[in-house]
Amino acid sequence: xxxxxxxxxxxxxxxxxxxxSCAASGFTFSDYYMSWxxxxxxxxxxxxxxxxxxxxxxxxxxxxxxxxxxxxxxxKNSLYLQMDSLRADDTAVYYCAGAPDGDFVDNxxxxxxVTVSS
Amino acid sequence: EIVxxxxxxxxxxxxxxxxxxxxRASQSISTNLAWYQQKAGQAxxxxxxGAFTRATGIPARFSGSGSGTEFxxxxxxxxxxxxxxxxxxxxxxxxxxxxxxGTKVEIK
Numbered sequence: 001x002x003x004x005x006x007x008x009x010x011x012x013x014x015x016x017x018x019x020x021s022c023a024a025s026g027f028t029f030s031d032y033y034m035s036w037x038x039x040x041x042x043x044x045x046x047x048x049x050x051x052x053x054x055x056x057x058x059x060x061x062x063x064x065x066x067x068x069x070x071x072x073x074x075x076k077n078s079l080y081l082q083m084d085s086l087r088a089d090d091t092a093v094y095y096c097a098g099a100p101d102g103d104f105v106d107n108x109x110x111x112x113x114v115t116v117s118s
Numbered sequence: 119e120i121v122x123x124x125x126x127x128x129x130x131x132x133x134x135x136x137x138x139x140x141x142r143a144s145q146s147i148s149t150n151l152a153w154y155q156q157k158a159g160q161a162x163x164x165x166x167x168g169a170f171t172r173a174t175g176i177p178a179r180f181s182g183s184g185s186g187t188e189f190x191x192x193x194x195x196x197x198x199x200x201x202x203x204x205x206x207x208x209x210x211x212x213x214x215x216x217x218x219x220g221t222k223v224e225i226k
Contacts, residue, residue: 044217047214047215095161103212103215105152106164111161
């Protein structure tokens, strides 16, 4: 069945770095536009970053621009998010999200928790 | 950036009753709207896209309507598994994709 599985979350100090991974299975990964969407504790959903099917188009939310880098490896069916200069307000569950046409999300991972704290 | 506003923040409903959730866009988004359901401790799940098209496997008691700036998600007869938080999302003017702040449907 269709599955997205995130990994790489954890506790990191302010200013530190973390790399999230998302492994896809059960569907043709290269057919999907992919995003990272996060949810701070007790809060709503916030789109973070988007990458096109081939990886040639990338967008970031203003809140993470210049600090986060999204990438994908279609040969490995994997999506990544390199997070640098982390701040306390980056604390959230990060979801890997797949959109067949680049608009609404029809595949979500289970999420991985990132906690930024000293 | 398009701002999505959901109301009410919390809706208290008895099982078997109906529920109506609202979502308003700060400018017209035609029917480029999706609804998601999120249960506690779980990832969101797609319910509706294109404002009124149910996603695969979504029961018929969920229905979406609206266009332009005003949208509604209706749950005709709430089951125990429907108590959750519901989010709307616009996908016409992006980036950024923007979500509403959510409506929590709780047991009355």
